[in-house]
Amino acid sequence: MATNDYHFETGIYRPPSEGGSASLLVRFTRNCPWNYCTFCSMYKTEKFQLRPLKEIKSDINAMAALVDDLTSESSRLGKNDQITQAGIQSLLSRSPALNYHPGADMLIQWLLFGGKTAFIQDGNSMIMPPQDLIQALIHLKTTFPSINRITTYARARTIAQRTPEDLQAIREAGLDRLHLGLESGDDQLLKQIKKGVDAQGHITGGQKAIAAGFQVSEYWMPGLGGKEMTEQHALNTARVLNEINPHYIRSRPFRPIADTPIYEQVRTGEMTLLTPTEQLQELKLMVSALNVTSKVCFDHAGNHWRTPKGDLVFSHDYEGYQFPNDKNKVLARIDEGLTYGL
Ligand code: SF4
Structure with a gap:
């Protein structure tokens, strides 16, 4: 098992439909680059930041490490290549810090729902330099081939x-x-x-x-x-x-x-x-x-x-x-x- 703090960021907001489909939340930028709409309170106290491509890829790799460890732990307890409640509980007790990880529960829900959809956070991903956005998307799809739909705010x-x-x-x-x-x-x-x-x-x-x-x-x-x-x-x-x-x-x-x-x-x-x-x-x-x-x-x-x-x-x-x-x-x-x- 990897010794890993599984460091990846998870933002707060996503559309309700992405919650319903238990999407993987992957944060490509932080907050909103506009932030002036008079009715909106979502990111008002926060400053917009582009995240370097290297950092986004590192988040995706950390998510993949957590998926791998959940899979191995579940397999070790009897179910080949399937995430089980027993495997989840076992990993949580072996890595107690995961209980306080802001994104671990989201990732586990995503896996239990079949790992099919992803939502790119935060407020306007299209503001990213196109080549960085493309490379980050390719890395996400390659790392998690089960994803069949990726959506974002724009x-x-x-x-x-x-x-x-x-x-x-x-x-x-x-x-x-x-x-x-x-x-x-x-x-x-x-x-x-x-x-x-x-x-x-x-x-x-x-x-x-x-x-x-x-x-x-x-x-x-x-x-x-x-x-x-x-x-x-x-x-x-x-x-x-x-x-x-x-x-x-x-x-x-x-x-x-x-x-x-x-x-x-x-x-x-x-x-x-x-x-x-x-x-x-x-x-x-x-x-x-x-x-x-x-x-x-x-x-x-x-x-x-x-x-x-x-x-x-x-x-x-x-x-x-x-x-x-x-x-x-x-x-x-x-x-x-x-x-x-x-
Ligand atoms: S998140 Fe959307 S609604 Fe809120 S300030 Fe930014 S553009 Fe406007």
Whole structure:
């Protein structure tokens, strides 16, 4: 057995769908290189850092060493090449420091779920020099051949700045899916929340990613414009999503987080929050204007609305509703939700 402290970093954030599939979390950069969005608290106290390729490879090698030791320990206790609970417990008692390792449990869960998917952390991996990103992806795939899907967060503006050749090379190196924070397609609102990209930038970034072969997952925030901008937010978001036609559209209803600039805007009355019914009305307007072949997903607890019967208006499934076939079904569910409390 290797004498190893299994040193590798694990960041905090990943999309819920990557938790559901128990993805291996591999940290290629630290925090967010933009960090100005007024609603976001994720990396606010932290400084962005690119990690040297050597360091990323060393993390992947340390993960591989832990996988090897878990496999040998399980084999020693009777199951050839299969990770077992007995093997895990035995290694934990032989290397007690593992009980306090910030990434060991994540890696074990990933193995127990079959070791199939990986998520690259943190906030915008596409900011890496393309050749470093490509080399890191190749090392990850070569080290863990069982991985059949790699995804990451990315910013549309950074994608728009990359050449089609670089994007295609990154895709071919193994990055399959990009999670993009659209938030809104309305220019006035995008400026107000300091997203650092306008509607056209979102469209260019999304379209370039799809042309390079990535699966694109766009996140939007119902209610982000408050009562003041609800209609323009809904209609312009639908317009931009129609232009991109991403593989996934994911709803992340807005709620102000303490200590963010937008929280102060709400507190001082500069912005008026939508009521739950008004949020659903905004959703109805946006969904009605959607003309896409995307999967539309409500895979987050923030999509909390219920019908008068008490069941959730939307399924929280990661694969969501297939548009355009399910569009009328979604609209009918929204109408049911809108009757709640009437
Ligand atoms: S780009 Fe994403 S992670 Fe960075 S500040 Fe904006 S919402 Fe937060």
